Amino acid sequence: MDLKSTFCVDFTGSVLKKCICVLLMLFCHKIPSYLSTEFEYKVQENEDEGVFIGNIANDLVSTLDMECDSLAYKFMKEVEYVMLKNESGEMYTTKQRIDRETLCPVEFHGSPCTQEVNVVILCANQYLQMVKVKIVILDVNDNAPHFEEELMELSIPEDAAVGTSFGIDYFATDNDAGINSIQNYYLDSSQNVFGLRDGETPSIVVLQSLDREIKNLYKMKIIAVDGGTPPLSGSATLLINIQDINDNCPAFNVSEFVVQIPENMSSNSMVMQLHAVDADLGPNAEITYSYGNRVQDASKKLFNLDSATGLITFSGSRSPETHPEHKLTILANGPGCAPVIVQVTVIIIHSSKYKPKLEISYIANQADGVIFLKETAPANTPIALLEVTDPDHYLKGSLYIIGNVPFYLKPYERSGNKHLVVTSDQLDYELENQYEIIVKAEDPHNVHQLAIHVQITDENDNSPQFHQSSFETSVEENNAPGALLLKIFATDADSGQNGKVAYLLGSDAPNIFSIERFTGILTVSTTLDREKEKLYTFTVSAIDHGTPPRRKSTTVIIHVLDQNDNTPSFLTNDYTFFIPENFPSHGEIGVINVTDLDAGLNGHVIVSILNGSNNFLMDNSRGTLRCNSSVDREKNTMHVFWVEAVDGGQPSLSATAKITVFVLDINDNPPIVLLPQSNASWLLVPPNTPQGASVAEIYAVDYDTGINAVMTYNIIGRNGPAPHIFGINTATGNITLQEKLLHKDYGLYQLLVKVSDLGQPQPLHSTIMVNLFVNETVSNKSYLEALLHSQTVFTEEKQTEPNPCPLFQTLDFPCSPPVIPIAVAMIVVSVIFLTIALYMLLSIRKKSKRKELYKDAQIPLKINLDYYTKDWNDAQL
Template identity: 45%
Template structure:
């Protein structure tokens, strides 16, 4: 048998096969990811069946194969039976309102990823679970107390819109609301008009009878059974000028005074009441046209206070009795009437007179002072004039911020404390003249002092800085916080207007009147998680005063970013016999979220590979022995899952090429053992191949290049046989003679081309030279041998070969080594270019794209054994 037919191969074919194997190693069959959808009602108890994956995707499985199912990510709400493919609820109930925020549009779907094993059925399945709403949320109002002001003269049937719709976290009919008003006593009703609520006046209102209507606003949803929420609705009835002044008594007021009473002494005071409020209750007092001119000159009527004072000028013709008819005026009412009858009695003892010279400005007989006047501001100069030239003393009644200070025999009325409009807007100052012993009041004068407001108070925020938070991916015009500043001044001096400082980003806005801060665009925490700016509150005084507060807006994270590998396809090279738990590579994964949403766990999907993921260090480790001769390429599918709820995941492919090391010595396949014996006919012609050694090496590259050499022999004489170092063919060098008859033992060393030290195997080649072709039987081999001389080159080229004859073999060996080197060089360039292009594609690929998982993860190779030809 010619063994060389089974062992020889031309180098072109070797190159073609090697390149083909390299290309095959990079080919992976793939199949599109499948998708199934189930539905389940929220709040179901544990162990409620949701659906079955197998019935949707694998109704028929042939060959008796058993499928197993597994979720890629951990979740609290759904379990997957690994054998049957059924989905069940867990003790953690599905709450649609938690899993899908209120601003979520469309169906609420829990998205999970599952895989089906074994490898030949391997499939990635997107499982969509549509969570159906139940009526488990009652309507609610954003404000528990709703206030509304309505004038009491508003006509019946008037509709007043209120921006206080109730909210319901449910959907569909479960969130369709109807409204009812309780405790309205028929005064009001409620109506839903489009997207707003309206309060309708059903009966006339009367503030004087009932100024506040306290009612309950009820919102009821459309669920079965229905749920409801309530809020207090308080209607403040504002005053209208619908009441007229009324004097407390209809009887005339009788007053007797001495005709020599001091000038400006108080005679009487009339008082009318108006049931209205504010300016509607303002009353102006005046004399009736029937009051005589003489009485008007003798008795002055103050229009605001109703105080009647005596002028002190009594003529001889002045009548002793004066009837003073006083009107209380308040438009549009007719005047109310009160009558004061004053009798002048004759008295020989004249009383002292208090004379007032005003320094401050007057307005309708009232002294007007600004609140910021300094202390000791002069208001008036007073003097006590006694008809008998007997001076009395002046004093101020009560506790008021004014004093009398002697001044060149007279008295100055001065401010004694700072005035504050916000505390007191008006002071009634009574000045009395007393006798020398200060026991009796000789005369009394009244001065009304009005305090006018000045813009001396800036608006004030309750806090110097305010913090608020909002989740990213918010809706448009979402309210954040309501800022409130107060101003102690009045009117426009106390009217506060809000504005944003110049450092505020453009997406924020503030209501100038209410101070409500809103955001007009969608925020992304990954772009900016903190906003710090100022808000200004300014009053409308002249000049305007303002104050500033700092607003800090924190953007809270949502799990809206999937974990990302630095590339979707990794390529690594490791030598075989890599140490157990050795670090193969660093697997870099990032997640743009924060907190639990950014905590990523990386795991290996195909669990049969000899590698494990060390999440503590973020490295891929070897978990068992690596043998290139068993598998020279390992393809690993990895999934990165974050800690969000629900979790997000990303997959990546890792290809590990196992590099060869010289760990396998050559294995001699032919002959089978040291006791194989081959008969050699004596008639064999010189140059004929008499035997063939065939050995293989499981290593690759130069580690698998085999050479043969005779290192020892035992023969009847000089051995006529030589061996080809490349092919292992043993040929006859010379014609066989009688002295060659017998058993020739050749000790052959088979070496590989490994560096730095090759590995060897040895075999005894036993050749029996005789005249006949009788079977050759051998039971023993030589126990020792002698080293063949001369040098190894003689065994390679033959004892009689010249240097020129060796050149073809040397050339072939060199050519083989160069060709093998070229193959690995080209393969390395191809793999490097492929990895580079793959990385560039991954950089341009959208961040959410996963590596595509093929249907089959392992490629099976079938290699036939060498035929035992002996």
């Protein structure tokens, strides 16, 4: 049925509804068919109210082709066990619990249990789309296996070979499905005589040779167990009857009987009842009796033998000549067997006034004529003494026990007057708990019977038995206190208190576990923590209430499953590392120690850098922080960022830590001379400068730090009229006048200064030319600058003798006597010119500052000094 017809069926019933139906059909006619959508959600049965099933709105986002600000969701037909939120499209369980077995009959358990509902989506109260929702109901183990028949019977011939299988038509049913349905069957109390072969058709397997004559009935439990957690089981009683085969021949208890009969015995009176025993049953135990060939005809005529019953009767055709003693050889014939022979001697005696009498004396415990005999009494245990009073020996050889009971008569004296009533086999209360022993004897006139009542008392001869060698289950940590873990199950074949089983924890069981004494339900009293203990192994004992009690133990194994309940933990929340600025790319900086006590994915931690620092990266394979690119201390002395550790749990947990990486300095920057600005800069030194005065200052910076930025200043080359009259402070770079200036000291001085740091392993340095012009003034600036740009030959620092013609050596003039007068004249003219110029300059500027610095230069190491941006040259003007 399509959407239109569905709506019309729902709306029929009135004219108004029919009109609405027509309009809806016209509207739905325009809806494209591709808007029909189908979703599938899963939910377990028996969930509480409010359990989330699914969100149609979230799943529908990718399928809607149109936008709508206000969507509404409605069931086309209300479902009592599912609630749909109209605004959000979320589906939840209701108070009406979902029962999978009710919704999906057992015959459909081979397929998933699916319920379909249709959801209409409205946009601004107008139809937008219909969604088909399939709700798959998942099974939980809420049904135990069940046998329709509480008592099952199976017959097996006693000659069945070991390993032979016999199918059984009895099956258990379990309304659950999948692993929660029946997984296996097993037998309990089978005494290892029978086993169970589990399969599509369970069958009983013979494990030991059978003998019906020893035991003809076996009683046991057949138990069906499902695969749920904890497992549930159901049981039924199985009776196995052992069928007889003809594997026994007739036998008499004794080989000879002596019977006395009175001479006046009436005709057809019983002389003796022969009773041969064949342990088989039915046709296999049929016995016929016949006289042997040596029996005389007179005896055969006097005594009649019933071939079917073995009854010998007196015919009454006695004469005075009849011999008083007759030997009767009688054959007992069974099918397929050789005859067994018994000799019966009949003695005819005169009549007596005494009648035979049977009397019983008890050996075993008795009360009110009932013998109480323990089931553990061994075979051949005497329970009573039977005494026969028979003066005329009428009953001689005719005493026997009627029926198939595990007792027999054993002669106590040679006279044959006393017999012990003895057990012929070990007794079993679980199979038969009471017997009536009928002792019978017949004389020619009467039948004598004596009943002995025996009550078998149960003994605690069976220990509790577990249906499996160990019980194993799993439970997630963080469980609620008192959570049920599993049900321990044991059975005891005894009855009453002897078969009542109680459960106790072994001494090795932690005190957080407890077991319900009579149900075997194992619970844990506290919340488990897998990080403290992930496996518990201990023993549980099943003890019956017998005296003394019997015990059986089994092993319980509890696996604690992990939950993501531990946040990743850093060794410290603030890591600090130091690396040199020449640290190699992808080199290991250090280990980021992080742990997570959870297991599996819950404990698998990935560490990542949070604030996007491209200079570093995390190597999660080794748990180390690596350098991703080269670092330069002069650009950034310290890097601070955060790392996050996220585990693989659902939902995941995370932690953060602060990382600080300090970049250590290396000596990779030589000193930079800021003042003077160039090798062509110069300063004027007036001749009246006092000795010891500072005439110039070299200012340099080193972008390294520490010892790598400590600088020393040294003059490594000198040139001028008196080169050594200027000295330098190696620590500050201040150049001072060492001697008083004389007229002969006038001229241009060039000092080559080496500025070196103290870096390791190799100091770096820079050089600068310091030009000092000793004169009163500068008369020809162009000429001076030409001198500064000419090639200079320095006097090495180790030289002590002054150069006789430093200026001309600088100008490449030959230093020879013919040119000395000319040179002197030129020097005099220059000095006069410079003196005049200097005087004019000093008159304009009252005070000249010689300590100047580059324009816009930043000098962090000497911030207490004020510097002009003018060069030395500008200061002279």
